[in-house]
Amino acid sequence: MPSLVVHYAFVGLLAATLLGAAFDRRSLLLSLVVVTVPDADAFIALVSQFGHRTATTNLVIPAIVAGVLAFDLYAREESYVRGRWGAYGVRVAWFCVVVYAVGHVLFDAVTGGANLLWPIHDEFYVVRGKLELSSQRGIVQTFVEWNGGNGANGGGGGGPSLRSIGNTSTVQMDTGVDPTPGKREPENVDRIFPVARGGWQLYLLVTGTLATVARFVVGYDLPEE
Template identity: 70%
Template sequence: MPSLVVHYAFVGLLAATLLGAAFDKRSLLLSLLVVTFPDVDAFIGLYFQVGHRAATTNLVIPAAMALVIAADLYVREESYIRGRWGAYGVRVAWFSVVVYAVGHVVLDLITGGANLFWPLYDQFYQLRGHLELSTQRGIVQTFVDLPEPPSTGGASGGGGSTKQAMGNSSQVQMSTGVDPNPGQTEPANVDRVFPIARSGWELVVLVVGTLATATRLVVGHDLPEE
């Protein structure tokens, strides 16, 4: 699972490329705070069965955020966000939703799994598989099981299914440095591991995202005068 610093680097890269003129130290700091919040469930898991990658690492919270922002911007006669911060606030508000959903939840989804729809539906999912173009088989993907084509004997194919379901919160417990052995008695000499980068792609994201964010803070987005 990605460490917080990998989440930070990835979100910094997103901010540097998507925020445009709204990118500054304030919007970057807010983005880092937003992407940190989902990991609060690592501490929730110390006291409740529904813990890491479930209680706050889900798509329900960013969906609720999006509804609140949309109601303020498009339903209220006078938007609080637009009135207080103008176009800058509108862009940063929507970007915060992207940060929560993509910068943390989706990144966790591809690296160990997340309980995407908790508390509406208690099921962990992991996005894994491959997508390729074959000269013999055409487009091949293994992310989702598609219905089998009808056989020559006339039988119809079965419905599509997914191979990504992992189990509910009573079956799946995610270990963290805060709680290395969830649901078990913690030994006195427990090894608490706080990862930095656990794969090559995480190291690449960490280095490139950090450099891109730092460069954008120093250089900005305006071209120098000739």
């Protein structure tokens, strides 16, 4: 599971490449705050089973925010966001929706699982698989598996099988805040707050941080000849 600082590095990399002229200290700080919000459920887990990677780590929240933002921008005669912050505010607002969904929720889904549709549907999903090119088998991928067999009318086919790892009654994810979810915490419990678990996380942490710093230093303007 990626640590919060790895999320920060990833969002910094996204901001440096996607925000364009809207990239500045204010937009970067706001996006870092937004990507922190999903981890609030680590504290909710102390008092509820709908805790880590559930209560705030889901796609329902950014979907609602996106709907409200779209209504304000495209359905109202005078948009509040556009009227107060202009094109800068519109771009940053949409970017923050992306940050919440892609920079944290879906990132968690590929690194251990997340309750993506809670509270509409209580189920943890994880993205696992491989994609490769074989000289004998051609393109091989296992991210989406198609269920064969006979359908209701005797035909073949089927649909994609989702990879579920359980729901909130069977899955409780530990954190440094709550290292023994659902159990009595021993006095000498070891609270682990990860920084980088694995070489790829360290690589992303360093690369994302350097790219963000470089964006501030270099910018997009070419030097004068």
